[in-house]
Amino acid sequence: MYPSLDAKHPPGHEPVSAAPAAAPSSTPGYQLIRRNGAVTLFDASKIVVALTKAFLAVEGSSAAASRRVHDIVAELTDQIVAGLTRRADVGRTFHIEDVQDQVELALMRGEHHKVARAYVIYRAERARERAAAASTALPAATAALSMTTADGVRVPLDAARLEAVLAEATEGLADVSAAAILLETRRNLYDGISVEELGLAPILAARTLIETEPNYARVSARLLGDKLRREALSFLDGRPVQATQTEMAARYPDYFRAYLQRGIAEELIDPELGGFDLARIAAALLPERDLQFDYLGLQTLYDRYFLHARGNRFELPQAFFMRVAMGLALREVDREARAIEFYLLLSSFDFMASTPTLFNAGTLRPQLSSCFLTTVPDDLDGIFKGIKDNALLAKYSGGLGNDWTRVRGLGAHIKGTNGESQGVVPFLKVANDTAIAVNQGGKRKGAVCAYLETWHVDIEEFLDLRKNTGDDRRRTHDMNTANWVPDLFMERVEADGPWTLFSPDETPELHDLTGPAFRAAYEAYEAKAARGEMKVSRQLRAIDLWRRMLTLLFETGHPWITFKDPCNIRSPQGHVGVVHSSNLCTEITLNTSNDEVAVCNLGSVNLLAHVTPEGLDRARLARTVTTAMRMLDNVIDINFYTIPEARRSNLRHRPVGLGIMGFQDALQVLRIPYGCDAAVRFADESMEAVSFHAISASCDLATERGRYPSFEGSLWSRGVLPIDSLELLSAARGRAAFDRSATLDWESLRQRVTITGLRNSNTMAIAPTATISNICGVSQSIEPAYQNLFVKSNMSGDFTVVNAALVRDLKARGLWDEVMVSDLKYYDGSVGPIDRVPDDLKALYATAFEIDTAWLIEAAARRQKWIDQAQSLNLYVANPSGRKLDETYRLAWKRGLKTTYYLRSRSATHVEKSTLKGTDGKLNAVSAVLAATSIAVPETAFGQACSINDPDCEACQ
Template sequence: MQPIIKQVAVTSSVRSVSNDFTDNSPILGDYRVIRRNGAVVKFDRQKISVAMTKAFLEVRGAGAADSASVRNIVEHTTERVLEALSRRRPAAAHFHIEEIQDQVELALMRGEHHQVARAYVLYRERHAEARNQKAREILPTPIQVTDKNGRQYQLDVHRLQEQVKEACRGLDATDVESLLQRSLQEMYDGIHEKEICKALYLAARARIEREPQYSQVSARLLLDFLRFEVFGRDVHHTEMEDLYANHLLDMVRVGVAGELLNPLLASRFDLAVLGSTLRPERDLQFGYLGMQTLYDRYFLRVDERPIELPQSFFMRVAMGLALNEDNPTERAAEFYEILSSFRFMSSTPTLFNSGTRHSQLSSCYLTTVGDDLAEIFDSYRENALLAKFAGGLGNDWTPVRAMGARIKGTNGKSQGVIPFLKIVNDTAVAVNQGGKRKGAVCVYLETWHLDILEFLDLRKNTGDERRRAHDMNTANWIPDLFMKRVMEEGQWTLFSPADVPDLHDLCGANFERAYVAYEEKAARGELHHQTLQAVELWRRMLTMLFETGHPWITFKDACNIRSPQQHIGVVHSSNLCTEITLNTNQDEIAVCNLGSVNLPAHFKDGVLDEDKLEKTIRTAMRMLDNVIDINYYAVSKAENANKRHRPVGIGMMGFQDCLYEMNVPYNSPEAVEFADNTAELLCYHAYLASTELAAERGAYESFEGSLWDRGILPHDTLRLLAAERGDNVDVSGELPLSADGGGDRLDGDYLQADLSQRQNWQLLRERIKMYGMRNSNCVAIAPTATIANIVGVTASIEPTYQNIYVKSNLSGDFTVSNRYLVDDLKALGIWDDVMLEDIKYFDGVLEQITRIPESVRAKYPTAFEVEPKWLIDCAARRQKWMDQAQSLNLYIAEPSGKKLDEMYKLAWRSGLKTTYYLRSMGASSTEKYTARTGALNAVSAGGSNGSSAPQACAIDDPDCEACQ
C-alpha cells in the first residue's frame, strides 16, 4: 500500500542538527523545512542569507559585512537558491535542510565564488563533525540501520536524542539521556528502522512503575512508530497540524477503496472542514496503555498496515454516528469534540465499526430461548450471527423443559437444558467476533428450574465434560420469593417449566401466588418436582460462586418491578455484564447501545463541573440514539425490538479517580454521597436529553402505558418494589410516588433504601408529559474495562484493585503504579526505590508500610480492604436513579460462608438489581524480585474463579472486550 501522505525525498541519509530556513517571501511562503531533528518549521530566506554572509566573512574578513557588493552578491545568490528550489517543487512542499544547503553550495559555485563556496563546505563539515563527535560519545560504535527497501544507512543518534527529548517535553520527572542510553542498548547492527521506534517506547514503558510520567513518554514514542507506519517516514509532532487535515481525506479515500469504510463518509461530509477541526495536541494526552490499546485493536488496517491516527480515528467514529443527521458535518464535529477530549467514549463495538461497511455498533443482545427444538437451534444461529460483529450475548434458557420432562412428540423424556448449553459454549468459542476477540455469552436460569443444581456445576473443572461449559458465563435469575424463603429458612420447590409455563412471565406478588399454587399441586402429586431447603440451595449457589466465579447473583423482581417497560413485557435476564435489563420474548431480541461519561474529565479543583457534564450527556445521548438507526442488524428480531423501544445505556467511568481528587477514601460516607450525587446527575440529564430528542424526533413507539407515560420515574419505583416484597409501604394516592411527604428512607424487612433527592425531578415529569421519551431506557453502568484504558482512568465504578499491579496485554506484561499515590508520596519526599519495593512486597497494600502517613494509607485502600458494605451502599445509591442496572463486582479478602451469605442478602435488601463477579484473595500470589536484578516484579491476584487479571472484569482479557 502506498503511504497515505507522499514521502518527502531527501538527499542525505545523515540527519543532524543545523540551521533551519523559513520564508516570508511570496515565492516560498507556503513551503516548510524539515530540520534534522525531524521538526518542521516555516521557510525563512533570511537564514540562507545569514549562512552565506558568514562564509564571506571567513574569506574576506570582518569588513565584508559592511560591503555593499557582498550584500548584493548575497542577495542575488539567495534569489538563485530560491528559484532553484521553487523549480524543483512548483507547489507548496517540504524541503529537507540538506537539500537547501546543497542548493546554496551550487549557487555559490555557479556565481564563481569558489573560495566562499569552499568556506561554506568546510563550515558544513565542521558542524557535521561536531554532531558526529557527540553521537560517538553516546554510541562509540556506529550502528547500521536497514530501511524498508533493504538499503542501509548509519544510525543518527542525535536524531533519536531529539525524538526522545520531544517525547519527554513538559514531563519534568523524566530523564532524556538515560532513556536514550537504555534504548541504544537494545539496538544492534542491521536493525530495521521500525525496530528502532519499538526499542524507544519499550525502554520508556519499563520505567512506568517508578515514574508514571513515562506512560505518556511511551505513548508518544509509540505514536511516532504509528506515524512512521502511516506516512512511510519519520514525522515530527509539529508537522501534524499541517498533515492531519490531508490525512483525514486520504484515510477516507484509502478506507473506501479498501472496502473498509462506508462510501457515504466521502460524499456526505465536508472532509476539508472536518480535517481542519482535528486537534493534534490531543494526541499527547494518551497514556501508554491507551495508545497501545488503540494501536493493537482499534485502528483500521489495509494490507496489515494501519491507516488511522488517533484524531482521524475519533473523527471516523464521529462521522459514522452522524451519517443520518440533517447537518452531518456539524454534528460530526460536535461528536468528535467529546470523544477526542475524553469527555465521553463510545463502547468497543461502536469504536470498532462506526463508519464501516458493517456498522454493528451495539454492545449487548438479550434473547429468550423457547421450549422447541427448532427455536433452540434458531437461537444458536442468532448467537453466532450477533457475535460475529462483536455483540455480547445474554441468553434466557428458563423456558426449556427440565431433565425427565415428557416429550409429547416422541413420548420420551427430555435430557434437560444442560446438553444444549454445551452447544452455546462451543458456539461462542467457534464464532470469535469476526476474528477480533473471543465470543462472549452469559446464560441465565431461574432458581425454580429443575435443572438448577446441574446448572450451578457447569463451570466446575471436575465431572462429565459433556455437561460442563468452561468458556461461557452463567447467572442465577432469582425471584424475591426465594430470598424470603432463605431468610425464613423455608422449603423451595423445583419445577419443569413445561409444567409451570406462566412462572417465567410472572414477578413480584403475582409470581408468589402462582408459585404457591403450584407447590400445592405438587404436594398432591400432580406435578413433577423436587423439594429441598431454600437455605441448602442458597449455600450451594454461594459455594459454586466462590469456587468457580459462577453463576452470578441477579434478582428477577427488582429488574421487573422497577422496569419502565413492564406494561408490554418481562425482563427475563440481564446481559453479559449484568447491567442491561430489557424485555425479551420469542419475537424480540433486546439490544442495548452503550457508552460512558468520563467523570474525571468533568472534574476541576475537587469539584464536578455540572454544566459541562450536562452538555456532554446531551451530545452523548444523541450519539447513542443515532446508533439505533445506523446499526447493522444481523437478526431481524433485534432490529424490530431496537427500533420499537430505542433503549440506550449511558454509564460512567473514573469514579475512583474523582475520589482521589477529592481526597476521599472509597470506604467512607462521603464516597457514598458522591455515588448518589453523580448517579443522580447522570440519570437526570440523560432523561432530560431523551425528552429533548423526543421533542425533535418523536417518542419511542411503545411509550404509551410505560411508567414514563404514567409519571413514575425510576426512583419512585423503590416504593413499588418494597410493596411487592411485602413491606408495609404506602403506595396509595396520587402518582408520582416520590419521597415527598413520606420521609427520605425506606426501612422495611425486605428493602432498605435512601430516598433523598437534589434535582428538579418535577420539571422532568412535566417535560415527559409534554414530549414523551425518545428512549425506553437510558442509563446502564457497564464495566468499561477497555475504554477506560483508552482514556486513562479507573474502570467504571470500581475501587482500585491494587496500588501496583502487572498489566497484561497483547504487547506483554508491565507494572503499573497508582499515579495519584505516587504524586502524594513525591510531595512527602518518600517516593524512592525502597518504597516501590515495599509496595510490591505487600502486594500493593499500604497498611503495613508505616513510613507512609496514616492519612495517606487511609486514602488508598485496595478493593479487598474496602468492606463489601461500602461497595453495596454506593451501588444502592446509584441504583435508586437508574432505569437499568450496573456491573457491580464484589470483593472479599477472607471469604467464609457467613460473609458471603450476609453480603448477597445485603445486596438484595438494598434493592440492587444485579451483581457481577465475586473476587476473593484465596488464590493470591506475588513474585517478589528486587528491582536491581532487572526482573519484572509481578504482582498478581487471583479471583474466585482463578483469574489473575488485575482488573476485576474478566472482559479485560487481551482477546476480549465483551461489553466495552
C-alpha cells in the same frame, strides 16, 4: 554466587554434573543482543542451563532433587520463551536483560521465591559492577551504527532524529528524562538494526521506567505515536515517510483526506464518509490530542481498534475518533457540525462510546450495539435458532445474554417422541462451543452468559456447569452463567423455608410472572406437587440451595446472582413485556420475547473529567451527557442488524445505556476514601446528576425527533421516574421504603416527561468499561482500584500500571523513592502495610480488597435508585467465608440491587515481587486458594473468581 544467562561460569560456581532439562522447541529467527552489542541467535537451551544451575545451587544436587528440577526447569523455560515471543510488536530480537526479566517473573509466578530472591540479588550485584566499569565512549559507538531499511539497504543510524524524537516525547512532562531513555535505548541497539526495531527500542526503554515515574507511560505513548505515524504515512505514500509530532500537526489535514480515500478503496470505510465536507472536517482535527494518551491506552487502540490493511495500521488517533464521529453523524441534518461536536467529545476523553461502536462506526458493517438479550423457546427449532442468532450477533462484537428458563428440565416428557428430556444442559454445551467458534474476527472472543431461574428443576446441574470435575459433556468452561433469582426464593432463605423445583413445561406462566403474581402461581404449583399432580418436581430447603449457589460462586466464579423482581418491578417497559435475564455483564435489563431480541447501545461518561477539588462540574457534565445521549440515539438508526428480531426491538423501544467510569479517580480528586459515608453520598450525587441530564436529554430528543413508539403505558408516561419506581419495589416486598433523597428539580422534569415523552425507553446502565477506561487512562467503571502498582494483562499484552495520583501525593510528602517502589511491589500494590505512609493516604488509596464489601453495595444502592437499568457491580471479598458471602449477597438483595457481577476473592496472592521491569510477563494477582467456613467447599477446591487481569475478560466495553 549465582548463574547468569550470559556468563560461562559465574563467580563461585563450577559446572554441575546433573544433566540439564531438555530445551524446549527451538525458536528460529529470533536473535539475542548481548550487553556488548553483539547479536547472536537466541538459544533457549541456555535458559535451561542457567535455571538448572540456579535450582541446584539453592536446593542441592541429589538425584531426587535433580529429577524434580528437570521437570520444573522444562516448564519454566517454556513459559519464558512464550513470554518473550507472544507479542507481535516486540520484533524478533531480545536483549539479554529482557530474557533475565522473564526468568525472574517465571520464578516468582511459580512461587520459587528462594531461587528468585537469590537471582535478583545476583543480578543487582552484577549491574552495580557493570555500572562502575561503564565506558564513557558509548555515545560515539552508537553514532557509528547502521540501520537496515525495509528494502534491505544499510544506512547510517540517524542518532540526531532519535534524540529529537525523545526530546519531543518528554517535553512538558515532569520528572522524566530524555537522557535516561536514550541511555536505555542504546543498550538495545546493534549494528544493522531494522527500522522497525529502531522504532520499538525507545518505546521498550521508556516502558522500563514507568514503575518509578508514571509520566513515562505518557512518554511511551508518544514514542509509540512516532512509530504509528511512520507506519501510517509510509503505507499511504507508498514509500518510507516519517514525521515528528510537531511536523505532523501541519500534515494532519492532508493525511486525513488520504486516509479516508485509502480506507474507502480498501473497503474498510463507508464511501458515504467521503461525501462530507472534508475541508471543514479536517480543519477541526486537533493533533495535540494525540499527546494525552498513556501507553496502555494507545497500545490498546493500535492493536485492536485502528483500521489496517495487509498488516499496516494507517489510522492515526484523531482520524480514528473523527471516523467514529462521522459514522455516528451520518443521518444528521448538519452532519459536519454534529460530527465535529461528536469528535470533540470523544477525543477529549470526557465520554467514550463502547467497543463495538468504536470498532465499526463509519465502516461498511456498522454493528454498533454492545449487548443483545434473547429468550430461548422450548422446542428444537427455537433452541437452535437461538444458537444461530448467538453466532450472528457475536460475529460483529456483540455481547450476549440468553434466557434458558423455558427449556424443559431433565426427565420431562417429550410428547413428539414419547421420550424424556435430557434437560437444558446439553444445549448449553452447544451454545458454549458456538461462542468459542465465533471470535469476532480475532478482536475478542465471542462471549455469552446463560441465565436460569432458581425454580428450574435443572438448577443444581446449572450450578455445576463451570466446575473442572465431572462429565465434561455437561460442563461449559467458556460460557458465563447467572442465577435469575425471584424475591420469593430469598424470602424462603430468610425464613429457612422449603423450595420446590419444577420443569417449565408444566409451569409455563412462572417464566413471565413477577412479584405477588409470581408468589400466587408458585404456591399454587407447590400445592399441586404436594398432591402428586406434577410429573417432575423436587423439594429441598431453600437455605441449602442458597448455600450451594454461594459455594459454586466462590468455587468457580459462577453463576452470578441477579434478582428477577427488582429488574421487572422497576422496569419502565413492564406494560409491553418481561425482563427475562440480563446481559453478558449484568447491567442491561430489557424485555425479550420470541419476536424481540433486546439490544442496548452503551457509552460511558468519564467522571474524572467532570470533578474538581471543589466538587462536581455540573455544567460540563450537562454538556457531555446531552451530546452523548444524541450519539447513543443515533446508533439505533445507523446500526447494522444481523437478525430482524433485534432491529424490531431496538426501533420500537430505542433503549440506550449511558454509564460512568473513573469513579474512584473522582473520589481521589475530592480526597474521599472509597469506604466511607462521604463516598456513598458522592455516588448518590453524581448518579443523580447523570440521571437528571440523561432523562432531560432524551426528552429534548423526543421534542426534536418524536417519542419512542412504545412510550404510552410505560412508567415514564405515568410520571414514574426511576427514583419513583423504588416505591413500587417497596410495596411489592412489603418492606420499609428505600432512600429517596434528592437534590435536583425532579418535579419539573417529571412533568416534561409525561407531556413530551422520551426518545428512549431506557437511558442508563453502568457497564464494566474494561477496555475504554484503558483508552481514557482512568479507573474502570465504578470499581475500586485493584492495586496501586501492578501489571495489567489484556489482549494487547502486559502493562505496568502505577497510580499517578498516589505518586503525586507521595512526592509532595517526600516519600516517593526506590524503597517505596520496592515496598509497593512486595505488598502487592497496597500502601496499607507500609509504615511510613500516612494514615490519610492509606485510607484514600485503599485497594479493592482493603475496602469492606458493604461499602460497595451501599454506594451501588444509591446509584441504583437513579438508574432505569442496572450496573455491573463486582464484589471484592479479601477473605471469603460462608457467613461473609451470605451477608454480602443478602445485603445486595435487601438494598434493592438488580444484579451483581463477578465475585473477586483472594487469600495468598503470588505477585511477582522481584521486578515489574519486564512487562511481558502476566501478573494474575487474584489467585484465590481459599476455604469457606460455613459453606461446604471441598478440600481440593480452589477459588476461581475472575482474574482482574484476565486478557479474555473484556466484557461489553
